Amino acid sequence: MxxxxxxxxxxxLIIKNSDLEQVEGGLFYxxxxxxxxxxxxxxxxxxxxxxxxxxxxxxKKRVAGISTKDFREEGIREALGKVKESIKGMKPDKxxxxxxxxxxxxxxxxxxxxxxxxxxxxxxxxxxxxKVAKRFNLKAFGVLHxxxxxxxxxxxxxxxxxxxxxxxxxxxxxxGDSASGYAxxxxxxxxxxxxxxxxxxxxxxxxxxxxxREIEPGKYTVLLxxxxxxxxxxxxxxxxxxxxxxxxKSSILSKRIGKRIxxxxxxxxxxxxxxxxxxxxxxxxxYPKSRVNFIKNGIAKGVVLDSFYAALMKKKNTGHALxxxxxxxxxxxxxxxxxxxxxxxxxLKEIEKGILVTRFWYxxxxxxxxxxxxxxxxxxxxxxxxxxxAYPIKNMRFTINIYDTLSxxxxxxxxxxxxxxxxxxxxxxxxxxxxxxxxxxxEY
Amino acid sequence: xxxxxxxxxxxxxxxxxxxxxxxRFVRIEEETIHMENGxxxxxxxxxDQGIGIRVIKDGAWGFAATSKLTKEDVQRTxxxxxxxxxxxxxxKEKDVVLSPAEKVVDTYxxxxxxxxxxxxxxxxxxxxxxxxxxxxxxxxxxxxxGELYFYKKxxxxxxxxxxxxxxxxxxxxxxxxxxxxxxxxxxxxSYPGMxxxxxxxxxxxxxxxKFEEEAQRIAEEAVALTKARSCPEMVTTVILDGSMxxxxxxxxxxxxxxxxxVLGTEVSLAGTSHLTPEKRGSFKFGSEIVxxxxxxxxxxxxxxxxxxxxxxxxxxxxxIKGGVFSGYLTSRETAAVFQEKSNGTMxxxxxxxIPLIRMTNINLLPQQGKLEDLIADTKExxxxxxxxxxxxxxxxxxxxxxxxxxWLIKNGKKEEIxxxxxxxxxxxxxxxxxxxxxxxxxxxxxxxxxxxxxxxMQIAHVGxxxxxxxxxxxxxGA
Numbered sequence: 001m002x003x004x005x006x007x008x009x010x011x012x013l014i015i016k017n018s019d020l021e022q023v024e025g026g027l028f029y030x031x032x033x034x035x036x037x038x039x040x041x042x043x044x045x046x047x048x049x050x051x052x053x054x055x056x057x058x059x060k061k062r063v064a065g066i067s068t069k070d071f072r073e074e075g076i077r078e079a080l081g082k083v084k085e086s087i088k089g090m091k092p093d094k095x096x097x098x099x100x101x102x103x104x105x106x107x108x109x110x111x112x113x114x115x116x117x118x119x120x121x122x123x124x125x126x127x128x129x130x131k132v133a134k135r136f137n138l139k140a141f142g143v144l145h146x147x148x149x150x151x152x153x154x155x156x157x158x159x160x161x162x163x164x165x166x167x168x169x170x171x172x173x174x175x176g177d178s179a180s181g182y183a184x185x186x187x188x189x190x191x192x193x194x195x196x197x198x199x200x201x202x203x204x205x206x207x208x209x210x211x212x213r214e215i216e217p218g219k220y221t222v223l224l225x226x227x228x229x230x231x232x233x234x235x236x237x238x239x240x241x242x243x244x245x246x247x248x249k250s251s252i253l254s255k256r257i258g259k260r261i262x263x264x265x266x267x268x269x270x271x272x273x274x275x276x277x278x279x280x281x282x283x284x285x286x287y288p289k290s291r292v293n294f295i296k297n298g299i300a301k302g303v304v305l306d307s308f309y310a311a312l313m314k315k316k317n318t319g320h321a322l323x324x325x326x327x328x329x330x331x332x333x334x335x336x337x338x339x340x341x342x343x344x345x346x347x348l349k350e351i352e353k354g355i356l357v358t359r360f361w362y363x364x365x366x367x368x369x370x371x372x373x374x375x376x377x378x379x380x381x382x383x384x385x386x387x388x389x390a391y392p393i394k395n396m397r398f399t400i401n402i403y404d405t406l407s408x409x410x411x412x413x414x415x416x417x418x419x420x421x422x423x424x425x426x427x428x429x430x431x432x433x434x435x436x437x438x439x440x441x442x443e444y
Numbered sequence: 445x446x447x448x449x450x451x452x453x454x455x456x457x458x459x460x461x462x463x464x465x466x467x468r469f470v471r472i473e474e475e476t477i478h479m480e481n482g483x484x485x486x487x488x489x490x491x492d493q494g495i496g497i498r499v500i501k502d503g504a505w506g507f508a509a510t511s512k513l514t515k516e517d518v519q520r521t522x523x524x525x526x527x528x529x530x531x532x533x534x535x536k537e538k539d540v541v542l543s544p545a546e547k548v549v550d551t552y553x554x555x556x557x558x559x560x561x562x563x564x565x566x567x568x569x570x571x572x573x574x575x576x577x578x579x580x581x582x583x584x585x586x587x588x589x590g591e592l593y594f595y596k597k598x599x600x601x602x603x604x605x606x607x608x609x610x611x612x613x614x615x616x617x618x619x620x621x622x623x624x625x626x627x628x629x630x631x632x633x634s635y636p637g638m639x640x641x642x643x644x645x646x647x648x649x650x651x652x653x654k655f656e657e658e659a660q661r662i663a664e665e666a667v668a669l670t671k672a673r674s675c676p677e678m679v680t681t682v683i684l685d686g687s688m689x690x691x692x693x694x695x696x697x698x699x700x701x702x703x704x705x706v707l708g709t710e711v712s713l714a715g716t717s718h719l720t721p722e723k724r725g726s727f728k729f730g731s732e733i734v735x736x737x738x739x740x741x742x743x744x745x746x747x748x749x750x751x752x753x754x755x756x757x758x759x760x761x762x763x764i765k766g767g768v769f770s771g772y773l774t775s776r777e778t779a780a781v782f783q784e785k786s787n788g789t790m791x792x793x794x795x796x797x798i799p800l801i802r803m804t805n806i807n808l809l810p811q812q813g814k815l816e817d818l819i820a821d822t823k824e825x826x827x828x829x830x831x832x833x834x835x836x837x838x839x840x841x842x843x844x845x846x847x848x849x850x851w852l853i854k855n856g857k858k859e860e861i862x863x864x865x866x867x868x869x870x871x872x873x874x875x876x877x878x879x880x881x882x883x884x885x886x887x888x889x890x891x892x893x894x895x896x897x898x899x900x901m902q903i904a905h906v907g908x909x910x911x912x913x914x915x916x917x918x919x920x921g922a
């Protein structure tokens with residue numbers, strides 16, 4: 001971690017040494033420990049400290065950027081020299097309105113102390129997982145990531161912001177003959193993860209998924225568990241909830257503001273401040289994040305913006321810039337889907353005939369005009385009859401239109417889980433959905 | 445100075461009782477110029493450097509990496525790698541064994557004619573601007589894009605087995621793209637290949653792409669796509685252009701032949717493979733004309749280098765020979781499981797990552813004939829160009845691949861344009877149904893600069909030599 005004072009010192013060096021009209025400096029520092037395990041042994045184990053120092057400079061409406069690992073004053077001067085050279089070869093960008101100015105009354109929130117998780121602590125956690133897998137006569141596979149970040153951004157308009165956060169991620173796959181099960185969790189605190197309980201969930205799923213039967217593709221009622229819903233919502237973040245495609249009018253949402261776009265029971269928004277969310281209170285331009293509603297009770301509401309798209313669209317900056325310059329446009333990084341009232345267990349009991357999906361895999365866009373996506377089920381797909389898991393089934397390919405699918409949500413779970421990694425998270429419930437389209441099957 | 449730091453790290457590892465250690469100093473420079481509707485939305489240089497230290501201590505792996513390049517920080521990081529290895533050994537069944545590798549002291553540099561980092565920014569922007577102006581003239585085009593990307597990696601690899609290898613690798617490439625809108629329908633076309641073409645080359649490759657000559661065509665095709673009908677659902681003959689064959693090879697041959705996947709070490713993210721060891725040498729994967737190699741030695745491929753990140757020399761080996769599954773992509777550790785030598789495919793995205801088995805250049809060897817003759821020889825079917833997005837299950841069997849554009853073929857001629865076509869099936873079935881592969885005159889080494897694998901995710905640059913090919917009885921549709 002680089003503390004606030006030291007971060008400020010590096011960023012001030014950028015501002016002090018620049019003779020261009022405007023300059024922005026950012027320092028994103030991550031300290032990441034990763035332990036990967038497979039066949040119940042640790043096979044990759046690492047600690048990596050990685051700073052990312054970037055400069056965005058503006059001169060006569062010409063904008064260019066550079067990143068460097070050389071934090072010495074001479075290194076920063078050299079980087080500024082290179083960015084100045086790049087700018088010389090550019091033409092003015094008439095659409096660029098300048099670097100963001102600090103909003104009135106902006107304050108830097110108090111930074112959290114983030115614990116450092118040692119390789120030994122990760123090793124102990126993996127031992128607990130493997131112990132459970134052995135009890136079920138299964139092999140354990142998976143990963144533990146423990147990351148702590150600091151982010152500081154400053155610019156020549158006097159803006160400075162700084163924050164820290166931490167992420168602990170665990171993914172467990174347990175496997176036996178023709179069977180696999182999965183469980184995952186993401187928490188800010190390492191001690192909040194119950195590795196034994198997660199391993200038990202993964203093992204129970206693997207045991208249940210032995211000798212899967214083949215069923216015919218078609219439309220089924222499905223109970224999508226949280227990681228599967230998270231995967232689906234990630235594509236809405238990318239296709240629909242960012243300001244760029246909205247401005248280009250290439251998203252569906254851009255043509256439906258104020259109109260119904262999903263079922264009435266769907267509400268999705270971005271809010272870093274939710275107690276179960278992991279996120280920083282400002283974006284990569286240092287601008288404070290606002291809560292943004294995307295869909296409220298099924299009605300299309302809005303998108304996230306950064307300073308560039310806010311200026312273009314003459315709207316308020318919502319504080320959702322990615323590291324600049326970037327062709328990607330603003331993105332929601334702390335998405336939340338409103339939860340329902342019933343526990344997953346109760347929802348399962350309501351299924352007369354249907355499919356329980358643990359997770360999706362390799363989901364891709366087929367047609368962005370329709371939010372049409374395709375992907376596979378994985379690590380625990382079950383046929384449900386009369387409210388109980390009847391038997392495991394072989395994995396299937398789904399092809400669905402996301403908005404249509406969110407118009408057929410019958411129930412939303414009361415439980416929610418974080419899905420995502422690094423700096424992008426979705427807090428999502430499980431969903432009971434009617435007429436979910438499975439297009440083909442695979443061999444296992 | 446970097447050599448000294450690398451040597452210092454190895455000294456620490458040996459002093460700490462490591463049975464094996466290697467150290468990579470890596471410096472990567474990247475330049476990206478992205479133009480949208482005539483404005484440079486991104487002009488960015490990334491300069492990254494650091495040291496990654498890998499160690500085996502008491503039969504277990506450890507890895508630590510830092511970008512702080514002082515002697516103290518390198519010593520501290522080497523000790524941290526050993527500490528990590530000590531933490532790994534609490535869960536090991538047996539000691540890590542590496543297959544033997546020769547001691548190498550050598551240097552390798554990508555042969556280039558024109559250093560892309562020395563070409564003035566003005567020249568690069570002017571090229572993109574000219575393409576933008578051409579695309580802008582086509583009525584109905586709402587968004588024009590162009591991007592140029594340049595990459596230079598300098599690496600020092602040294603190991604406790606006394607290897608010392610310096611490599612400098614250049615990659616260059618880019619794309620142009622037009623998007624047209626009509627009502628609620630968009631049409632997107634790009635050039636070249638699968639939203640870009642990249643090679644192990646200098647700026648001369650950018651000249652060879654002749655972007656300006658293709659800009660008008662893709663703009664017009666983008667508009668045509670907004671008026672085209674969606675892909676009909678049927679089983680028919682499919683002809684893939686070379687870039688789509690490259691993606692088919694990537695997803696259904698490259699990934700499932702990675703031996704680390706087969707042995708289970710990528711289960712938690714990427715999955716496993718249906719190409720299990722007992723199938724090697726006997727499993728009929730494709731028709732007899734299907735020959736697929738892993739070849740890190742061919743000029744121009746994004747998977748071309750002198751030595752991999754374990755210091756193993758670049759090589760050529762067969763993955764599919766005469767349609768039969770014949771071999772794997774291997775590392776020193778995985779090859780040792782079968783008492784073999786590594787075929788040199790271990791690569792890490794940067795200093796901050798552990799090397800993994802990665803595709804090098806996975807090539808479908810050419811047969812004969814031209815694309816136009818292949819289409820003329822096809823009574824009914826569809827010709828697909830420029831890969832959209834692929835999806836495949838975690839054992840690499842059930843695939844679904846979309847493309848930007850298709851043309852229905854009737855009586856040997858390309859006729860109606862089809863919007864957002866896709867095809868799907870089981871991976872070995874499509875290769876068994878391959879009845880024609882075009883010849884060397886149509887063969888190109890396509891670059892994929894965004895192959896994802898590992899956890900944390902590592903993005904690798906890989907290559908695929910391919911020419912257009914024909915496949916019978918393929919399901920098409922959305």
